Structures are given as C-alpha cells and as structure tokens.
Amino acid sequence: MKKVGVLVSGRGSNLQALIDAARRGELGGEVAVVVSNVEAAPGLDRARKAGIPAVFRDHRGKKREAYDAEIVDILRAHQVDLVCLAGFMRLLSPVFVRAFPGRIVNIHPALLPAFPGLDAQRQAWEHGAKVSGATVHLVDEGLDSGPIVAQAAVVVPSSDTEDTLAARILEAEHRLYPRAVRLLLEGRCRVEGRRVIVEGE
Numbered sequence: 001m002k003k004v005g006v007l008v009s010g011r012g013s014n015l016q017a018l019i020d021a022a023r024r025g026e027l028g029g030e031v032a033v034v035v036s037n038v039e040a041a042p043g044l045d046r047a048r049k050a051g052i053p054a055v056f057r058d059h060r061g062k063k064r065e066a067y068d069a070e071i072v073d074i075l076r077a078h079q080v081d082l083v084c085l086a087g088f089m090r091l092l093s094p095v096f097v098r099a100f101p102g103r104i105v106n107i108h109p110a111l112l113p114a115f116p117g118l119d120a121q122r123q124a125w126e127h128g129a130k131v132s133g134a135t136v137h138l139v140d141e142g143l144d145s146g147p148i149v150a151q152a153a154v155v156v157p158s159s160d161t162e163d164t165l166a167a168r169i170l171e172a173e174h175r176l177y178p179r180a181v182r183l184l185l186e187g188r189c190r191v192e193g194r195r196v197i198v199e200g201e
C-alpha cells in the first residue's frame with residue numbers, strides 16, 4: 001500500500017477529502033501521517049478521528065532548514081511515498097524539496113499560473129476573472145510555481161461574491177486532489193520540463 005503524508009496548517013477539508021477517498025479505495029494508497037505547524041489546527045483532529053498519526057511540530061524560534069529537516073524525518077519515519085500539502089502555510093526550503101524530489105504536491109485555489117500566493121480566490125474575484133478553479137502542482141522551491149499535474153475550472157458568474165466563489169472552488173478541490181494523488185501514486189505521471197505527461201490522458 002502506498003503511503004501519503006499530509007501537511008496542514010488549518011481547517012483540513014482537503015485532508016478530509018484525501019482520507020475519505022482512501023477509505024473508499026479511490027486514492028491509490030493511504031494517509032499514513034498528518035503533520036501540522038499549528039497545534040490547534042482542526043486538520044490534526046480530523047486525522048485523530050480517522051485513527052491516523054497526527055503530529056504537531058512548532059516552527060517558532062527555529063531556522064527554516066532545521067524545522068524542515070524535522071518534518072522530513074517524521075515523513076521518512078512513516079515511509080511516505082508522496083507528500084501532500086493541504087493548506088500548509090509555509091514555503092518549503094530546498095532541504096525539504098530535495099528530500100522528496102518530484103514527490104511533493106500542493107493544491108492551490110486558482111488556475112495557475114494566474115493568481116499565485118495568498119487569497120487566490122479573492123484575487124480572481126477582484127480581477128474580474130470569468131473562470132477560475134483549482135490546481136494541483138508539483139512543489140519546487142518557488143511559490144506555487146511547479147509543474148501542473150491537474151486542474152479543474154469553475155465559472156465565476158457575476159452574482160458571485162468572494163465567498164460563494166471560494167466555496168465553489170473548494171468543492172472542486174475536494175474532487176480534484178484525490179484524483180491527482182491517485183495518478184501520482186499509480187505512477188502514471190512523468191515530468192518533461194514544465195509539463196507533466198499523464199498516461200492515458
């Protein structure tokens with residue numbers, strides 16, 4: 001069984017989508033450990049409720065590389081095949097990225113490369129985009145800049161508020177992330193430069 005490690009800083013609804021997909025046998029593996037830099041992150045409770053090891057590691061007062069090395073150790077101890085960032089509010093240092101080459105993914109609530117960074121749903125809404133969505137991408141050392149594994153588009157009707165748009169994007173995220181993780185765990189993705197070639201797509 002392939003193993004996934006999930007990193008969260010907050011709510012953890014995408015983590016829940018991964019857990020639920022694994023339970024249904026639709027993830028291509030299992031969530032083996034959940035790690036958070038925020039002690040009160042609801043995502044940690046979701047893990048505990050699902051019987052998954054939930055680890056809190058405080059980043060405060062630590063150098064980025066030292067902190068990342070601790071997280072890498074935890075993930076290695078759980079022998080994870082893939083690392084999923086799910087609302088993990090920290091940039092990864094080269095130490096981290098190089099420890100899992102091509103095996104770290106993130107979900108971003110916009111159609112990258114449009115609207116990287118924080119508050120992507122608000123950025124899209126304020127910009128007046130008519131279509132936005134969600135992106136699962138490999139993580140490199142930049143901000144939301146790695147090769148794209150999968151995307152889902154959502155339309156942005158004029159009646160949308162920032163909140164209704166964010167909710168619609170979140171629903172799309174919950175469908176997209178497990179699908180993308182499955183493609184990766186099944187070894188159906190190959191990276192050619194910036195492009196992720198998906199077998200059978």
Ligand code: GRF
Pocket residue numbers: 008010011012013014015086087088107108109170173
């Ligand atoms: C999601 O919108 C995700 O795209 C972004 O952070 C948010 C996390 O939400 N990276 P949740 O913690 O998964 O509910």
